[in-house]
Amino acid sequence: MKRMLLLLTFLISVHLQANVEKGKAVYAANCAICHTVNGGRALGPDFNIVSYTRRKAEIAQYAKDPYSMYKKFGYSANAMPTLPLEDSEFKDVADYISSLQPFKKWMIKKKN
Ligand code: HEC
Numbered sequence: 709m710k711r712m713l714l715l716l717t718f719l720i721s722v723h724l725q726a727n728v729e730k731g732k733a734v735y736a737a738n739c740a741i742c743h744t745v746n747g748g749r750a751l752g753p754d755f756n757i758v759s760y761t762r763r764k765a766e767i768a769q770y771a772k773d774p775y776s777m778y779k780k781f782g783y784s785a786n787a788m789p790t791l792p793l794e795d796s797e798f799k800d801v802a803d804y805i806s807s808l809q810p811f812k813k814w815m816i817k818k819k820n
Pocket of ligand 1: 735736738739740741742743751752753760761762766769770771774778781783785786787788789791801802
C-alpha cells in the first residue's frame with residue numbers, strides 16, 4: 709500500500725512537471741511580450757508576483773478570458789487581449805505561473 713502511494717505521488721509529480729514545462733513554452737510564445745518572470749512590471753504584472761497573490765484556477769481563467777476577470781482582479785480597464793489558445797494550454801501556463809517560487813522566498817527572507 710505504501711509503495712502504491714509512493715508510486716502514485718511520483719507519477720503525479722512527473723505529470724505536473726510535464727505541465728509546467730509545457731506551460732513555460734506557452735508563456736514564452738504568448739505572454740512574454742507583456743509579462744516578465746521575476747523582472748518587474750512590463751505592460752502586465754510580473755508573474756512571480758502573480759504566483760504569490762493568485763490561485764491557479766484564477767490564473768487559468770484570467771489567461772483564457774481576461775475580459776470576464778479584470779474587474780474581479782481590481783482593474784478598471786482591460787488591455788490584455790483574449791488569446792486563441794487551447795484550454796489545456798491555459799491550464800499548463802497556469803501550472804507554470806503557480807510553480808514560480810523566488811518571489812515567495814524573497815518575501816519570507818524580508819520578514820526575518
Ligand atoms: C498584449 C499584452 C498581453 C499579453 C500578450 C498577455 N497579457 Fe496578461 N495582462 C496584460 C495586461 C495589460 C494585464 C493587466 C490587466 C488587464 O489589462 O486585463 C494583464 C493581466 C494578466 C493577469 C492578471 C494578473 C494579476 O494578478 O493582476 C494574468 C493572470 C495574466 N495577465 C496572464 C496572462 C497569460 C497567462 C498570458 C499568456 C498566455 C498573458 N497574460 C498574455 C497584458 C498581456
